[in-house]
Amino acid sequence: EAGVVQSPRYKIIEKKQPVAFWCNPISGHNTLYWYLQNLGQGPELLIRYENEEAVDDSQLPKDRFSAERLKGVDSTLKIQPAELGDSAVYLCASSTGSQETQYFGPGTRLLVL
Amino acid sequence: AQKVTQAQTEISVVEKEDVTLDCVYETRDTTYYLFWYKQPPSGELVFLIRRNSFDEQNEISGRYSWNFQKSTSSFNFTITASQVVDSAVYFCALCRSGTYKYIFGTGTRLKVLA
Numbered sequence A: 001e002a003g004v005v006q007s008p009r010y011k012i013i014e015k016k017q018p019v020a021f022w023c024n025p026i027s028g029h030n031t032l033y034w035y036l037q038n039l040g041q042g043p044e045l046l047i048r049y050e051n052e053e054a055v056d057d058s059q060l061p062k063d064r065f066s067a068e069r070l071k072g073v074d075s076t077l078k079i080q081p082a083e084l085g086d087s088a089v090y091l092c093a094s095s096t097g098s099q100e101t102q103y104f105g106p107g108t109r110l111l112v113l
Numbered sequence B: 001a002q003k004v005t006q007a008q009t010e011i012s013v014v015e016k017e018d019v020t021l022d023c024v025y026e027t028r029d030t031t032y033y034l035f036w037y038k039q040p041p042s043g044e045l046v047f048l049i050r051r052n053s054f055d056e057q058n059e060i061s062g063r064y065s066w067n068f069q070k071s072t073s074s075f076n077f078t079i080t081a082s083q084v085v086d087s088a089v090y091f092c093a094l095c096r097s098g099t100y101k102y103i104f105g106t107g108t109r110l111k112v113l114a
Helices: none
Strands: A005-007 A010-013 A019-024 A031-037 A044-050 A053-056 A065-068 A075-079 A088-095 A108-112 B003-005 B010-014 B019-021 B024-026 B032-039 B046-052 B059-061 B064-069 B074-079 B088-096 B102-104 B108-113
Touching: A005 A088, A010 A019, A019 A088, A019 A108, A031 A075, A044 A065, A044 A075, A075 A088, B003 B088, B003 B102, B010 B019, B019 B108, B024 B074, B032 B074, B046 B059, B046 B064, B074 B088
Parallel strands: A010 A108, B010 B108
Antiparallel strands: A005 A019, A019 A075, A031 A044, A031 A088, A044 A053, A065 A075, A088 A108, B003 B024, B019 B074, B032 B046, B032 B088, B059 B064, B064 B074, B088 B102, B088 B108
C-alpha cells in the first residue's frame, strides 16, 4: 500500500514569493492533516480536513496561508507571500478517522531566502 | 495542560549497544494514547507504536520494546542491539482520547556509530 505522497520534497524561494505544497493521502483515508515542523521541534498541527471540509484551521495563519482539499482526496497548502520565518518542513498526514493513528508523508522542506 | 518531555536531545551509541529513549508526559485525562514515531534523515515520520492508557502491558517488537508506566507518567523506548539504520530522530507523542491533536515532544536524535 502506497504511503502519503508529498511534492515537492524541497523548495527554495525568495521572500514575498508564493509557494504551494501538494499532498496525496493514503487511499481510503478521509482525514488529512497539515503540520509545520521547525528545526529541532516536533510537528505542530496547522489544519485538519474531514473529507473536503476543513474542520480545524485554528492554527493556520490565515493572513498568508491557505489550504484546500476540493475533492476530498489530495490537498494543497499555499503560502503567499512567504516570509523568512516560514522556512521549515511542511508535513502531511492522513488517517482513516480523526481518532485513528496518523501516518505521515516525507514532508516538503522549504527555505525562504 | 498536556505536555510531552523528551529530555535527551541527542544520544550516541556504538552499534550493538542497547539504548533507551525516555518520554515523560503530563495530562489530567484518564484516557489517552501514546505514540512513538521515527524520523530518519529522509524526513518521513514512521509510525512505531500506539498505546492506550488502560493498557500498561509492555510490548516487544523485534529489537524494539516499550515500557509504559502510568505511575511515573513515562513511556520509554528501548532498542536492543542497535544498528546504524536505527540512526534517526525519535518522537514521543500524546493524544487525548476522542481527539486528534497530537502533542509531540521535541525529539531525541539517536546516532548509532559503526
